[in-house]
Amino acid sequence: MQPGELTVFIVDDDASVRDSLALMLGLAGYRTTLFADAEALLLAWRPAWSGCVIADLRLPGRSGVELQAELRKRGSSLPVVIITAHGDVPTARAAFRAEAVDFLEKPFDHAQLREAIEKAFAREQRRIGLAQERAADAARLAALTPREREVLEHAARGLHAKEIAAVLGISPRTVEVHKTRIMEKLGVRNVAELVRFAIAAGGG
Amino acid sequence: MSALRYFRDAAVFAPCYLMLDWASYIVPLGPFNITPWNPQPALAIVWMLLGGLQHFPVVAATLFAADLLLRGAPAGYALTVLTAVILSAAYAAIAWSLRLSPRFDAGLRTTRDLTLFFALALAGTALGGAVFVGVLASAEPAFAGGYLEAWLRFWTGDAVGVMVTAPLLLVVADRERRHELGVLFRRAEAWVQMAVLAALLWLIFTGLPGDPALHFYLLFIPLIWIALRGGMAGAVVAAGAVQIGVVIGMHHLGVDWLPAVELQALVAALTLTGLFLGTITDERRRAAQDLRQSLRLAAAGEMAGAIAHEVNQPLTALSNYGQSALALLARPGEAHRVPAVVGKMLGEAERAADVVRRLRDFFRAGTTRLEDLPTYELEAMLRQVARQVIGPRPVELALSLDGGLPALYVDRLQIELVLRNLLANATEALGGGGRIRVSAARHGEDRLRLVVEDDGPGISAEARERVFEPFVSGKPTGMGLGLAISRAIAEAHGGSLEARSGVHGEFHLVLPCSRAS
Numbered sequence: 069m070q071p072g073e074l075t076v077f078i079v080d081d082d083a084s085v086r087d088s089l090a091l092m093l094g095l096a097g098y099r100t101t102l103f104a105d106a107e108a109l110l111l112a113w114r115p116a117w118s119g120c121v122i123a124d125l126r127l128p129g130r131s132g133v134e135l136q137a138e139l140r141k142r143g144s145s146l147p148v149v150i151i152t153a154h155g156d157v158p159t160a161r162a163a164f165r166a167e168a169v170d171f172l173e174k175p176f177d178h179a180q181l182r183e184a185i186e187k188a189f190a191r192e193q194r195r196i197g198l199a200q201e202r203a204a205d206a207a208r209l210a211a212l213t214p215r216e217r218e219v220l221e222h223a224a225r226g227l228h229a230k231e232i233a234a235v236l237g238i239s240p241r242t243v244e245v246h247k248t249r250i251m252e253k254l255g256v257r258n259v260a261e262l263v264r265f266a267i268a269a270g271g272g
Numbered sequence: 273m274s275a276l277r278y279f280r281d282a283a284v285f286a287p288c289y290l291m292l293d294w295a296s297y298i299v300p301l302g303p304f305n306i307t308p309w310n311p312q313p314a315l316a317i318v319w320m321l322l323g324g325l326q327h328f329p330v331v332a333a334t335l336f337a338a339d340l341l342l343r344g345a346p347a348g349y350a351l352t353v354l355t356a357v358i359l360s361a362a363y364a365a366i367a368w369s370l371r372l373s374p375r376f377d378a379g380l381r382t383t384r385d386l387t388l389f390f391a392l393a394l395a396g397t398a399l400g401g402a403v404f405v406g407v408l409a410s411a412e413p414a415f416a417g418g419y420l421e422a423w424l425r426f427w428t429g430d431a432v433g434v435m436v437t438a439p440l441l442l443v444v445a446d447r448e449r450r451h452e453l454g455v456l457f458r459r460a461e462a463w464v465q466m467a468v469l470a471a472l473l474w475l476i477f478t479g480l481p482g483d484p485a486l487h488f489y490l491l492f493i494p495l496i497w498i499a500l501r502g503g504m505a506g507a508v509v510a511a512g513a514v515q516i517g518v519v520i521g522m523h524h525l526g527v528d529w530l531p532a533v534e535l536q537a538l539v540a541a542l543t544l545t546g547l548f549l550g551t552i553t554d555e556r557r558r559a560a561q562d563l564r565q566s567l568r569l570a571a572a573g574e575m576a577g578a579i580a581h582e583v584n585q586p587l588t589a590l591s592n593y594g595q596s597a598l599a600l601l602a603r604p605g606e607a608h609r610v611p612a613v614v615g616k617m618l619g620e621a622e623r624a625a626d627v628v629r630r631l632r633d634f635f636r637a638g639t640t641r642l643e644d645l646p647t648y649e650l651e652a653m654l655r656q657v658a659r660q661v662i663g664p665r666p667v668e669l670a671l672s673l674d675g676g677l678p679a680l681y682v683d684r685l686q687i688e689l690v691l692r693n694l695l696a697n698a699t700e701a702l703g704g705g706g707r708i709r710v711s712a713a714r715h716g717e718d719r720l721r722l723v724v725e726d727d728g729p730g731i732s733a734e735a736r737e738r739v740f741e742p743f744v745s746g747k748p749t750g751m752g753l754g755l756a757i758s759r760a761i762a763e764a765h766g767g768s769l770e771a772r773s774g775v776h777g778e779f780h781l782v783l784p785c786s787r788a789s
Contacts, residue, residue, distance in 0.1 A: 088592030
């Protein structure tokens with residue numbers, strides 16, 4: 069996924085605030101989608117969505133903080149920026165406990181808003197990058213034969229070629245051939261990288 | 273203090289003292305002219321309490337002069353000088369200890385002030401009287417046998433005189449109290465009360481047969497009435513009037529010493545009752561006023577919070593549009609989009625200005641921008657507020673508002689606050705979920721009654737009024753101000769807000785209708 073596909077999802081019950089935010093962020097080069105309340109966003113939500121949610125704290129129905137909680141419950145890690153026209157401390161605290169990216173008081177400083185969005189996007193890109201890496205790793209692992217996977221597992225435990233050969237009942241030379249094939253398939257250059265990969269694959 | 277002012281004060285004090293002494297010099301007892309009531313010590317005490325102890329020499333000299341001029345100094349010059357100094361010292365001691373008492377207000381505004389004043393006056397006059405009578409008794413052996421009785425009589429006269437007269441003097445000397453008196457006697461009620469008091473006095477001394485003391489209790493009735501209505505200012509005047517009436521009555525009847533003392537004791541009891549009642553009335557009235565004030569502030573605070581939110585929304589949009597206009601201007605070929613954005617900015621500015629106008633009106637007029645609120649708009653308001661208040665909870669809102677009902681004539685923002693409080697209250701009462709019913713019906717000629725009911729447990733008869741008290745809250749959070757403010761708002765509209773006790777929660781909100789309908 070490209071960073072350009074990140075979207076700012078705006079949830080505010082005030083039509084003017086919604087419209088003006090969309091215009092401003094659109095001119096700043098962000099792609100925006102608008103919702104009047106939390107239910108509208110949840111109804112349209114897809115797991116593939118990435119970007120950041122800017123939600124008003126007080127909304128008809130579910131509040132911005134409750135929207136964030138519901139998103140987490142559904143397995144979405146979309147970062148949420150809470151905005152509010154009442155800067156009340158208890159709700160701000162609740163928002164932070166719910167790990168909102170930022171809590172901005174209306175009318176907000178534009179630089180602060182941009183900063184919050186950028187922070188959220190950076191978090192999203194890290195997440196997306198990690199997910200992509202993991203997906204690629206999984207694909208590469210899938211290309212190994214069952215025997216190669218066995219060899220990889222033992223290598224990951226730190227066994228040498230001779231030891232692996234003894235365990236599997238094959239010659240050390242065959243083990244070496246397997247190892248070379250595995251390194252080729254996984255795109256790693258040396259045994260150390262191979263071990264690291266195997267551990268990552270085993271852990272993930 | 274300059275010498276000139278000192279002597280000018282003395283020139284006011286001495287004649288006043290002499291006049292009081294002369295007027296109260298009735299039914300003197302024994303060789304030393306002990307009289308049943310002495311208002312002049314009150315003047316001496318008040319003079320030194322307000323003016324300071326530097327007046328002590330003037331007071332002592334005046335006491336001596338009074339004895340000399342009015343009674344011919346029967347005990348001889350030396351003894352008269354000594355007793356004048358003794359009595360003046362006792363009065364000075366009372367004044368001095370009151371001046372030293374922390375937080376004592378000479379305007380006698382609290383029961384504490386009043387109690388302190390009476391206690392010190394009683395103690396001071398008792399002590400002064402003991403020394404005074406002792407000195408006289410030692411100089412006049414014929415009088416020594418009746419020392420205790422003479423002391424008691426002297427003390428009664430002085431103490432009663434001080435208790436009745438000093439509060440009147442203190443009230444008259446206090447600028448704020450004088451204003452209260454002025455306000456009080458601009459009302460016809462005060463004159464009616466005084467007329468009743470005078471008529472009763474007349475009845476007791478001339479109209480009814482037998483000892484005036486027998487019927488004296490009748491005076492308590494108008495006195496209590498006056499104290500409850502007029503507070504301390506009214507009570508002080510009434511007590512003074514009773515004292516003057518009793519003195520005139522005693523002159524008129526030519527009563528003996530003993531009935532005179534009895535009457536004075538009754539006057540003292542009456543005065544104490546009246547003054548304490550008056551002070552308590554004042555205190556209660558002040559507390560009610562303070563509460564109203566703090567309620568008003570709280571209501572204003574809630575309003576300000578709501579309005580700040582209302583102002584922040586257009587400001588946010590305004591600032592976003594402004595930022596957008598700048599971005600458009602910076603781009604080649606996009607400038608033609610700017611006028612549309614600026615148009616939106618003007619709209620938002622107008623929206624913000626409208627809210628600010630409303631805020632200003634609220635603080636200026638104490639209320640309110642009254643306008644028509646038709647039933648369909650009320651319904652929309654109820655639905656919107658309910659959506660916000662209820663949130664995702666399984667609470668159903670059933671509205672039954674007859675379309676034929678007249679429009680309300682209210683301040684929208686304030687009534688929205690009231691409805692929000694009532695619906696939040698009902699939602700909370702429901703706990704898990706249930707139904708809230710809101711209905712409206714005509715209430716008399718020009719009002720509507722809105723009834724908000726919920727399926728919750730309702731409130732007990734005892735809690736019915738308590739829920740409107742500020743800081744009484746069933747919730748662990750919140751100050752419990754919501755219903756108190758709502759009632760204040762309803763009453764400011766000339767309406768009312770009541771809770772009905774029963775198995776279900778039920779609130780009745782009465783509001784005025786539009787004049788047009």
